[in-house]
């Protein structure tokens with residue numbers, strides 16, 4: 001038998017969300033009336049055009065003439081071209097700077113394989129737990145430095161005062177639901193230039209942005225193409241959480257400190273470790289860029305954002321201190337009466353409401369809880385009534 005990869009033992013014993021799930025399951029044995037406002041997953045059916053195009057693509061597999069075997073590891077150009085023409089119009093991105101992948105989880109977790117184990121990594125606190133876990137598995141537990149997101153700083157990451165090599169920024173951030181100002185992002189780009197650091201920009205919630213003082217793509221900010229990789233997902237934007245499709249942008253000019261092209265490295269990496277995603281899924285993703293697709297997914301996004309608005313205003317009216325909910329479907333709520341996030345979670349569960357304790361997203365998530373607008377309006381209204 002081989003020995004275990006000891007880095008895996010450095011992860012928290014049980015994945016946090018499993019712990020929450022267990023408590024919810026226990027509650028479900030007592031009541032059928034659980035009001036789930038904790039979900040980070042879609043609740044609305046997919047846009048009809050996605051299903052239609054996926055079926056059509058599956059039908060192509062019936063004929064020798066249209067059959068598809070292995071596809072390109074980095075994705076089909078029909079999808080890349082649509083991404084370029086729609087998401088990166090006028091942003092000077094080239095087609096071979098786009099890599100289609102399964103969910104963003106895959107790319108976020110694996111991209112750190114490209115870099116030296118000694119790289120110093122900056123990760124916001126609180127944020128999506130995957131960035132830290134992936135780097136711990138990669139042997140960088142001691143090289144992780146947390147960038148505090150504080151209430152008094154509108155939950156924007158303050159600049160670090162020493163050199164980092166790799167920085168994960170997520171805007172709009174999960175769980176705070178807040179997107180960073182153009183100035184805050186510009187400061188980080190300047191920092192990355194000064195210290196020759198690489199930014200990995202997670203734009204999973206880009207489709208929900210409505211504020212004017214922010215950007216959807218980091219490449220809208222001057223200088224980003226020299227220092228930033230951007231990742232986006234079709235999961236929340238178009239309901240692909242089960243279908244799995246996302247993409248990574250890696251500008252060709254970005255090199256590691258020892259002068260290796262990151263674009264070429266990633267190409268080599270996915271050729272070995274990843275065989276691309278299925279043709280029907282890529283056809284389904286392409287469909288969201290048609291006029292019909294755009295209008296259908298916009299309608300679904302509006303539904304989530306209307307729900308989120310009801311949640312945000314409802315909580316505010318009940319006297320809670322709340323943040324986010326404008327550029328993402330998440331509302332970041334301060335726990336009342338100095339309760340810990342787990343204590344507040346338990347109190348809510350007594351009222352049949354599920355939300356996610358902030359501590360699950362980092363130490364500085366303590367004292368907050370995340371409510372999600374990925375829910376039905378009736379569920380939200382009932383939860384507000386119970387509160």
Ligand code: PLP
Pocket residue numbers: 040102103104105106128170173174202204233234235241245246
């Ligand atoms: N990034 C953030 C910030 C997320 O919240 C999530 C999922 O919740 C992901 C990435 C993962 O996205 P995907 O479904 O594409 O793996």
